[in-house]
Amino acid sequence: MKNHQKKRCQICQKEFPIGKLFPVRLIRNGVLDTLYHQHPDINRDGYICYSDLREIRADHVEHLLTEDRGALTNLDKQVLDSLASEEILAENxxxxxxxxxxxxxxxxxxxxxxxxxxxxxxxxxxxxxxxxxxxxxxxxxxxxxxxxxxxxxxxxxxxxxxxxxxxxxxxxxxxxxxxxxxxxxxxxxxxxxxxxxxxxxxxxLFMKKQWESLLELQKIQIELTEDLLHHRKGEHKKDTES
Ligand SMILES: [Zn+2]
The missing domain is CATH 1.20.58 (Methane Monooxygenase Hydroxylase; Chain G, domain 1)
Structure with a gap:
């Protein structure tokens, strides 16, 4: 049976049935960048388990949010700099x-x-x-x-x-x-x-950045929902089989 074939997760190195693994080549680009950043020696044709994928996604979301905050503080800094460097022209x-x-x-x-x-x-x-x-x-x-x-x-x-x-x-x-x-x-x-x-x-600039990160968060939410659906389907199958 092809479904009961076992493969190794590339991160925790444990063996799982192939239904519990996610192929690395199907991971979306944004999350893939985070994955490569944390595990540079990962194989594109390999698999990772769902719990590791969830962790990577959580890291990706955290990275996005901190990047957002960084953009905001940069903006603040620019405004402060311009206030400090440019003398006030209006005078009596x-x-x-x-x-x-x-x-x-x-x-x-x-x-x-x-x-x-x-x-x-x-x-x-x-x-x-x-x-x-x-x-x-x-x-x-x-x-x-x-x-x-x-x-x-x-x-x-x-x-x-x-x-x-x-x-x-x-x-x-x-x-x-x-x-x-x-x-x-x-x-x-x-x-x-x-x-x-x-x-x-x-x-x-700020609006553009915010839209981008909102879109990214939306994509991750859709992926998580799909995972949940997949999981529920699997459990349902098990219930009917037993
Ligand atoms: Zn794993």
Whole structure:
């Protein structure tokens, strides 16, 4: 009877009837790698017993799971590295710019700021009206600037002449500040874009790895179920025979 022929298991070296052995050439590639890794001198045409096969499979699953965990810790490490090595680009441009200003430039900014406010308009208008009332009604003949207020006219012209270049100075500096800010924003955007891309790559890699190991685990479960079925069938046969 061919079914009662005995063969040797290549791992534990015990003899079994051929129905209790599994041919090495039928083992799936992933499990076979683990088998070769543990027993490099195994013969491809030989047999191993089911209990050894189960052990090899368990080792294979354990290997898969630890590999998964390794991938995760690697990912963590990459993120930490990128956080540690890449300096943060976003910074306060205003602060940096203000530190570079000279005293004259700061003064011009303050004057321009005051010149463009309601405070200036109201106080200057009041000054004009007070000047006119004092000279026209209170000092009468001894007024230092009688009607039509030529001195006041001269002062206003001077003020206008000085105010224009001060405002222009302030505007130029605002333009320079805007340019600096635009550059900084561009760098920050670029960095964010690159980082998002990097994250995408990491996620893709991770998903791919996880799918692969899930598939492998599924295959092993199917194999185990088939083994169980095979085993049950054998027992059923024995029961009917006896
Ligand atoms: Zn064995």
């Amino acid at each position: 441009v205003n602060k940096k710019f203000d530190q570079k200003l000279t005293f004259g430039e700061r003064m011009a900014d303050k004057v321009a700021q005051f010149g463009g406010s309601w405070k200036f308009i109201i106080s200057f208008f009041s000054l004009l009206i007070i000047w006119m009332i004092i000279n026209a009604f209170f000092l009468m003949d001894e007024s230092f600037d009688p009607y039509p207020f030529i001195l006041l006219n001269l002062i206003l012209s001077c003020l206008a002449a000085i105010q224009a270049p001060i405002i222009m100075m302030s505007q130029n500096r605002q333009a320079a500040k805007d340019r600096l800010q635009a550059n900084e924003e561009y760098a920050t955007n670029l960095k964010a874009e690159l980082e998002i891309q990097q994250l995408h790559n990491k996620l893709d």
